[in-house]
Amino acid sequence: MTDTTKPPGAPPYRVAASVWQSIPHPSERLIYGLVGIVAVLAVWEAVSQTEVVKSVLISRPTAIITAAIQEFSTGAIWPNLQATLSVWALGFTLAAILGIGIGLLSGIFRTFRYIADPWLNAINVAPDLAFVPILILWFGIGLKFKIVLVLLTGTFYVAINTLAGVRSAEGRFLQVAESLGASQIRVLRTVVLPGSVPYVMTGLRQGAARSIIAVIVAEFVSSNQGIGFMISVAGSFLDTATVMFGIALLAILGFLVSEILGRIEHRFDAWRPQLP
Amino acid sequence: MHSLAINDVVMEYERPRTHERVLAIDHLSLTIENSSFVSVVGPSGCGKSTLLFIIDGLVRPTVGSVTIDGRQITSPGRDRAMVFQEASLFPWYTTLRNCAYGLECQGVSRKDAETRSRPLLEMVGLAGFEHHYPHELSIGMQQRANLARALAVDPDVLLMDEPFAALDAQTRELMQAELLGIWAHAKKTVVFITHQIDEAIYLSDRVIVMSARPGRIIDDIPVELERPRSLDIKRTPSFTALEERIWHRLASEVKHGGEMERADRGVASAP
Numbered sequence: 014m015t016d017t018t019k020p021p022g023a024p025p026y027r028v029a030a031s032v033w034q035s036i037p038h039p040s041e042r043l044i045y046g047l048v049g050i051v052a053v054l055a056v057w058e059a060v061s062q063t064e065v066v067k068s069v070l071i072s073r074p075t076a077i078i079t080a081a082i083q084e085f086s087t088g089a090i091w092p093n094l095q096a097t098l099s100v101w102a103l104g105f106t107l108a109a110i111l112g113i114g115i116g117l118l119s120g121i122f123r124t125f126r127y128i129a130d131p132w133l134n135a136i137n138v139a140p141d142l143a144f145v146p147i148l149i150l151w152f153g154i155g156l157k158f159k160i161v162l163v164l165l166t167g168t169f170y171v172a173i174n175t176l177a178g179v180r181s182a183e184g185r186f187l188q189v190a191e192s193l194g195a196s197q198i199r200v201l202r203t204v205v206l207p208g209s210v211p212y213v214m215t216g217l218r219q220g221a222a223r224s225i226i227a228v229i230v231a232e233f234v235s236s237n238q239g240i241g242f243m244i245s246v247a248g249s250f251l252d253t254a255t256v257m258f259g260i261a262l263l264a265i266l267g268f269l270v271s272e273i274l275g276r277i278e279h280r281f282d283a284w285r286p287q288l289p
Numbered sequence: 290m291h292s293l294a295i296n297d298v299v300m301e302y303e304r305p306r307t308h309e310r311v312l313a314i315d316h317l318s319l320t321i322e323n324s325s326f327v328s329v330v331g332p333s334g335c336g337k338s339t340l341l342f343i344i345d346g347l348v349r350p351t352v353g354s355v356t357i358d359g360r361q362i363t364s365p366g367r368d369r370a371m372v373f374q375e376a377s378l379f380p381w382y383t384t385l386r387n388c389a390y391g392l393e394c395q396g397v398s399r400k401d402a403e404t405r406s407r408p409l410l411e412m413v414g415l416a417g418f419e420h421h422y423p424h425e426l427s428i429g430m431q432q433r434a435n436l437a438r439a440l441a442v443d444p445d446v447l448l449m450d451e452p453f454a455a456l457d458a459q460t461r462e463l464m465q466a467e468l469l470g471i472w473a474h475a476k477k478t479v480v481f482i483t484h485q486i487d488e489a490i491y492l493s494d495r496v497i498v499m500s501a502r503p504g505r506i507i508d509d510i511p512v513e514l515e516r517p518r519s520l521d522i523k524r525t526p527s528f529t530a531l532e533e534r535i536w537h538r539l540a541s542e543v544k545h546g547g548e549m550e551r552a553d554r555g556v557a558s559a560p
Contacts, residue, residue, distance in 0.1 A: 192373075199394060
């Protein structure tokens with residue numbers, strides 16, 4: 014082909030001309046990432062051991078690991094983990110269904126969008142956690158309250174991203190479909206929906222992460238179970254190691270959820286050009 | 290004689306932001322005989338693509354009508370198919386599914402539609418690429434797939450909107466020759482929009498020259514070069530004479546219309 018021609022004696026194609034263009038070694042990312050983590054943990058441990066800062070305030074990595082081992086070996090963690098995950102799973106599933114529904118309806122029907130838009134915007138700017146007192150008033154402090162808080166938080170992200178996805182349907186693709194005689198339903202199924210999948214998945218990822226926060230806050234406020242409850246109780250007993258363990262556990266949870274949704278997304282968009 | 294007739298079409302639209310009324314096409318009439326290959330050239334923005342959209346039924350003219358064999362066109366139909374400019378394949382479908390899309394829209398089952406599409410992909414030289422996604426194809430291959438998609442519904446009229454504009458010069462010439470080969474077999478009416486004067490002459494029985502906006506027909510030139518035509522014909526005196534004529538016809542329009550790409554050879558370069 015024409016683009017393979019190269020002047021004789023030209024330098025190799027990839028040249029590290031400057032820091033902006035230098036090519037990373039494949040394992041560079043992993044190595045530096047680990048080095049960074051280990052370094053921070055080491056400094057943390059040292060500062061805590063030498064009591065430069067009171068260790069009861071900041072705990073220390075070894076103590077956190079001990080707390081983790083104890084939580085898992087006694088099995089004390091399981092009911093808490095189960096409580097948090099089940100509230101989250103139930104709440105977020107409902108939020109995903111509701112969010113995709115609202116997003117699709119507002120994307121497809123202009124009237125619906127005009128009605129829903131102010132409310133979506135209002136919920137967007139209002140911090141959802143400010144609803145906690147009134148939600149407790151309405152729903153008490155049981156499961157219902159937690160689910161509603163998760164719904165309030167998660168639905169919004171899924172809905173606005175789904176709406177953006179539907180609205181992103183490109184005119185040229187719509188024209189192609191219309192030109193070939195596609196019905197409205199077929200246009201929705203074959204043009205609008207496939208094009209909006211990446212948006213919906215972004216919404217699900219954001220919504221999932223936010224929903225976990227909502228569950229934890231709900232457990233802080235009113236619960237006798239869950240990771241949030243565990244953290245809150247440990248905090249009141251100055252058990253900082255367990256608090257830190259709880260936070261680490263939530264971080265890992267968030268990471269796993271994002272990873273799983275990423276995999277699911279990948280199944281849906283084999284057609285997209287993959288970035289290196 | 291069956292034919293495609295454009296009857297005194299006027300197209301006026303309003304710019305969304307400024308609400309300015311724009312006259313895109315001004316009382317244009319044209320009759321195209323069945324199975325003939327007609328190209329439309331004109332300066333950028335002269336309404337030639339709009340004209341094609343009107344024939345397809347995607348756009349309704351402000352005044353006037355388009356009829357095929359006497360029937361008035363009000364919407365897209367099975368008797369017409371459009372080959373759009375580049376990147377109009379659905380990126381989420383494979384080449385085969387894209388090609389089968391039109392048949393599926395007509396109620397043919399997916400399996401049958403795909404079976405019927407395979408020979409067309411073969412005809413345009415895409416055998417072996419049925420399960421590739423558009424982004425895995427070169428622009429030239431994407432345009433072949435576009436053509437196959439339009440041919441798959443077996444239309445009487447093929448509407449082509451600058452299909453080769455994004456291709457490099459060599460690929461474009463190759464595709465022109467292949468298109469003529471396919472057309473010779475299929476014997477469909479083709480309305481072909483292009484910027485390239487040499488492309489228009491090489492492919493067509495007739496070249497319609499449009500004015501700068503508002504678009505009107507300013508010349509209607511029969512091309513009486515014998516078929517089948519090889520690419521060498523572009524270097525013959527009769528070919529270059531036609532190029533010269535169309536170029537001069539357009540030159541004054543281009544000054545207030547937009548730029549017009551010249552053929553690479555045969556005609557002295559314009560300033």
